[in-house]
Amino acid sequence: GQNIDQPTEMTATEGAIVQINCTYQTSGFNGLFWYQQHAGEAPTFLSYNVLDGLEEKGRFSSFLSRSKGYSYLLLKELQMKDSASYLCAVTDSNYQLIWGAGTKLIIKP
Amino acid sequence: DVKVTQSSRYLVKRTGEKVFLECVQDMDHENMFWYRQDPGLGLRLIYFSYDVKMKEKGDIPEGYSVSREKKERFSLILESASTNQTSMYLCASSSGQEGDSGANVLTFGAGSRLTVL
Numbered sequence: 088g089q090n091i092d093q094p095t096e097m098t099a100t101e102g103a104i105v106q107i108n109c110t111y112q113t114s115g116f117n118g119l120f121w122y123q124q125h126a127g128e129a130p131t132f133l134s135y136n137v138l139d140g141l142e143e144k145g146r147f148s149s150f151l152s153r154s155k156g157y158s159y160l161l162l163k164e165l166q167m168k169d170s171a172s173y174l175c176a177v178t179d180s181n182y183q184l185i186w187g188a189g190t191k192l193i194i195k196p
Numbered sequence: 197d198v199k200v201t202q203s204s205r206y207l208v209k210r211t212g213e214k215v216f217l218e219c220v221q222d223m224d225h226e227n228m229f230w231y232r233q234d235p236g237l238g239l240r241l242i243y244f245s246y247d248v249k250m251k252e253k254g255d256i257p258e259g260y261s262v263s264r265e266k267k268e269r270f271s272l273i274l275e276s277a278s279t280n281q282t283s284m285y286l287c288a289s290s291s292g293q294e295g296d297s298g299a300n301v302l303t304f305g306a307g308s309r310l311t312v313l
Binding site: 176 | 200237238239286301302305306307
């Protein structure tokens with residue numbers, strides 16, 4: 088079966104750095120997405136990786152290793168507003184999106 | 197600002213009632229999707245549509261139907277609501293084309309939280 092694994096919950100301190108991991112086993116691979124979802128709100132797009140390596144976008148970076156079936160989202164200079172759930176999703180060989188259960192990130196002052 | 201609007205944020209219905217969840221997008225997107233989101237589970241696709249009057253079953257279509265009579269509107273219908281359909285329902289749309297990020301990005305609505313008693 089197809090599977091996306093990510094930690095259920097993480098806690099970090101304001102101003103620090105946190106890395107949220109995502110591992111996947113899917114039939115084929117056509118890209119990996121990260122979305123952010125604040126409580127009670129719509130998920131919003133953060134990043135997309137289709138080739139190996141690091142994509143940097145301001146305080147957020149996303150890394151992909153296709154050979155390892157692994158990605159991470161790196162958040163730097165954490166702010167209280169970064170408290171949210173972070174959803175990892177992979178597009179399989181049929182271009183269907185497979186979603187992880189999400190990682191709830193709690194930021195403490 | 198691009199937007200996907202879901203008509204109801206919170207609904208409470210009784211078992212056996214017919215439930216309509218409406219979704220409207222103003223981006224002229226071709227593709228529209230209905231997901232449900234439950235704690236501890238990833239988003240699960242119920243139905244999707246790539247064109248007006250076209251619909252395709254997702255991973256969990258049982259107990260649901262959809263309607264897409266106009267490009268901008270995609271409705272989810274629960275013919276006879278059951279308690280196991282208590283959930284958060286998310287509508288999303290996409291253009292079907294790669295954007296600046298190189299990806300076919302989904303734009304989501306804020307969700308409709310349905311409770312079936």
